[in-house]
Amino acid sequence: MICRNLPRSKAALVVIHDALRKIKFGNSDMEVTECCIGTMTWGSFNAEPDQAFAQLDKAVIDLGANFIDCAELYPVAFNYGKTTEKWIGDWLSDRTNQGKVKRSELYIATKCNPSGIGGFPEGETRPDDFCHSYDAEILERSCRASIERMQCDYIDLYQLHWPSRDTPIFGAATFAPKGKLRPMPCKDTIPAGQPGYDIFERQVLAVKSLFDKKLIRHWGLSNENAFGITMMCITCDKLGVPRPVSCQNDFSLLNRTYESDTWEAAYRFGVVGLPYGCLAGGVLTGKYFDGSKWSKAASADRDLSETRMRKTPDFQPRYGMPASMLATEAYVALAEEYGLSPTQLALAWAKQSDCNAAIITGSCTVKQVEECISAFKLELPEELMLAINCIFEQHRNPSMFYYDKPTCMDGKWLGSYARPASKPLTTSYLSWALSFIY
Numbered sequence: 001m002i003c004r005n006l007p008r009s010k011a012a013l014v015v016i017h018d019a020l021r022k023i024k025f026g027n028s029d030m031e032v033t034e035c036c037i038g039t040m041t042w043g044s045f046n047a048e049p050d051q052a053f054a055q056l057d058k059a060v061i062d063l064g065a066n067f068i069d070c071a072e073l074y075p076v077a078f079n080y081g082k083t084t085e086k087w088i089g090d091w092l093s094d095r096t097n098q099g100k101v102k103r104s105e106l107y108i109a110t111k112c113n114p115s116g117i118g119g120f121p122e123g124e125t126r127p128d129d130f131c132h133s134y135d136a137e138i139l140e141r142s143c144r145a146s147i148e149r150m151q152c153d154y155i156d157l158y159q160l161h162w163p164s165r166d167t168p169i170f171g172a173a174t175f176a177p178k179g180k181l182r183p184m185p186c187k188d189t190i191p192a193g194q195p196g197y198d199i200f201e202r203q204v205l206a207v208k209s210l211f212d213k214k215l216i217r218h219w220g221l222s223n224e225n226a227f228g229i230t231m232m233c234i235t236c237d238k239l240g241v242p243r244p245v246s247c248q249n250d251f252s253l254l255n256r257t258y259e260s261d262t263w264e265a266a267y268r269f270g271v272v273g274l275p276y277g278c279l280a281g282g283v284l285t286g287k288y289f290d291g292s293k294w295s296k297a298a299s300a301d302r303d304l305s306e307t308r309m310r311k312t313p314d315f316q317p318r319y320g321m322p323a324s325m326l327a328t329e330a331y332v333a334l335a336e337e338y339g340l341s342p343t344q345l346a347l348a349w350a351k352q353s354d355c356n357a358a359i360i361t362g363s364c365t366v367k368q369v370e371e372c373i374s375a376f377k378l379e380l381p382e383e384l385m386l387a388i389n390c391i392f393e394q395h396r397n398p399s400m401f402y403y404d405k406p407t408c409m410d411g412k413w414l415g416s417y418a419r420p421a422s423k424p425l426t427t428s429y430l431s432w433a434l435s436f437i438y
Contacts, residue, residue, distance in 0.1 A: 011339025015379035020064050024106075025105050025357055026245045026272035028218045030156060032107050033147075034351055035376040036067040037369075038061060038276060038360040043075035045308065045364050050085045053094075058369045062101055065373065067275075069248075069360050071098075071111035071161055072118035072146055077308065077315040081118025082149060085110065089151035108150060109157035111222060111248075114164040115184055119145065131185040133164045133199065136206035143215050158207075158216040159248055162223035164188045165199060169223050170250075171318040172399040173257050200235040208241045220274065222248035226265035233269040243270055245356030246357065251275030253284060253331055253346055256392065256398035263355045272357035278350040279362065280399055281308050281319035281421075286332040286342040288320065288421040293333065296341060300368045301391040313422035318399045320421025322411025327395030334391065338384055347375035349388055 001420045014033050015396035020033045037059045042052040059065040074084035088108075095101045100181070107437045110121060114134060119142040120126045133137050142156060162169050164186040168181035179186050191194035221229060221244045229247060236243045247266050251273065258273065266273065279285055286294030288309055295304065304310055310321045328342075361372040401408040411418035 008339060010381070010384065013381040013384070014338055015381075017377045017379070018393045020373065020376055021172055022066070023357060027243070027270045028157075029245050030107050030218065030243045032067040032358055033376070034358050035065050035066045035373055036069050036109070036274065036358045036360045037065050038362040039068065039070045039074045039084050039088065040074045040362055041075045041308075041362060042087055043078045044077050044304065045075070045311070047393075048166075049087045049090060050161070051364070052084075053091050054090075054366050055363055055369045056091050057095075058366045059373060060106070061095070061371045065106045066105060067358060069109045069276075070146075070150070071113065071143055073111065073113045073161060074116075074118070077312040084309070085118075085146055085149035089149050103152060105413070107156040108152050109147045109159060109220070110150070110155055110157040111161040112139055112146075113161035114187065129185045131164060131187040133187045134160055134203045134206050136202075137208050139206045140209060140213070140215070143210055147215065152210070154214065155216045157218050157220055158210060158247065159205075159220040159222045159246075160203070163228055164203075165196065165228075167225065167228070167237070170316075171400055171405070173397060174401075192373075194230065197235070200231045201239065203240055204232065204235045204241050208239065211242065218242070218245045218249060220244045220246035221271070223381065224249065226261040229262065229265040229269060229271055243303075246255075246272050246274040248274045248276055248360070250277040251350065252278045252280045252399070253349065253388065253392065254280045254319065254327055254395075255397050257354055257397055257400060261355075268357070272374060273353075273355045274357055274358055274360060275287055275350060276360045276362075277319070278359055280324065280328070281316050281347055283309065283319045283324060283328055283344055283363075283421050284331065284346040284352070284397075286328070286335075288325070289329065290424045292332075301365050305368070309421040313420075317409060317420070317422065318405075319402070321399060321408050322418040323395065323398035323408065324417055324420055326414060326417055327391065327398045330391045331388070331397065334384075334387055338380075341371060344375040344378060345380075345388075347372060348378040348380050349385065351376055352380055352385065395429050 020035055022031050022033050025032045046052055070085050072090055073081060110340045114131050116126050116130045166179045166186045167175055170183055172181040207219050224247050233243045251258045287298035289295055332342045335342045363369045
């Protein structure tokens with residue numbers, strides 16, 4: 001693998017296609033665009049439904065995307081639950097009535113979460129430490145509520161948002177039992193030496209009930225690991241239930257942990273990747289390097305004080321940890337060398353990664369939608385894919401923590417380069433970072 005002395009001026013090597021490509025989504029009968037429109041900030045960082053409608057119009061009607069992902073939990077960071085699905089339903093109803101879209105030509109995905117956020121009926125109070133086990137009654141109630149909010153008759157891809165068992169999630173790269181390294185409650189604790197068959201059988205049968213009632217066409221997992229994928233698929237085979245077709249995990253240039261044993265399990269059982277977080281909460285766009293051309297362009301579209309890392313620094317701070325910022329600056333420089341925006345590099349790379357079928361984007365403006373979708377029309381040359389791997393070998397999974405998150409949040413071992421995305425970065429360490437690459 002050649003990591004040094006790459007020639008400059010490589011823009012001509014990037015192939016640009018005219019339109020989005022549609023692919024068969026794993027073992028399903030879905031023919032989806034590789035770009036799946038993510039929606040999780042609609043209702044929080046986007047305060048008005050018209051903002052979401054404009055982004056959907058651009059993505060679906062103007063640019064041809066046919067895959068939309070949501071969750072009963074959305075929006076995130078604040079104003080949690082229900083709103084995003086309702087906005088999607090209002091848009092779908094209006095545009096269908098106008099003849100601008102057809103429900104049968106769209107693929108709509110959503111998720112049920114074990115914390116019950118967005119899934120509790122109106123008038124009922126959700127306890128702060130509530131956690132369910134995807135029980136059949138709760139899962140059906142959530143599924144029906146999502147269908148009603150989104151006015152979509154059925155759900156093409158219904159996903160279990162994260163495991164209810166005692167396994168680490170959301171930034172923890174190391175297993176620890178009994179809920180250790182887990183940021184929220186878990187209901188299902190599996191004792192040492194036990195496989196937890198009853199938990200998986202109960203959940204698979206709950207999903208089967210949704211198929212039997214014709215509420216869903218396919219189902220998937222999210223934030224799962226190799227053990228969970230394996231147990232779910234084996235249990236499906238045992239009980240005669242369709243296997244999950246996809247797994248929606250955190251995946252980006254800053255977090256490639258999925259490519260290890262989780263991908264092998266998914267691969268062996270025919271489960272395709274549908275990752276989120278491929279821009280690492282916006283960090284990989286380069287906009288958090290204040291004073292750079294990427295920061296200036298982003299701020300002209302939307303004030304940086306309103307962005308995720310600046311407005312809600314305690315929400316998903318892993319993406320902007322100091323080590324993540326150091327790696328990101330190297331990826332930004334590589335993107336510029338090939339005439340790409342950092343956004344295009346991050347998304348096009350994720351699209352071309354063998355473990356994925358489609359990629360979930362995230363946006364708050366129409367301009368962001370346009371740039372994200374432009375990335376799916378690109379084919380990166382092999383030498384650029386190799387150069388990305390070279391950077392990753394030096395900056396492995398910097399948005400993850402393995403044992404102690406505060407240590408990673410401080411990044412003190414980086415000395416003067418320990419700067420998180422949540423704080424303006426006025427001192428560049430680009431030359432220092434590049435000295436390790438070229």
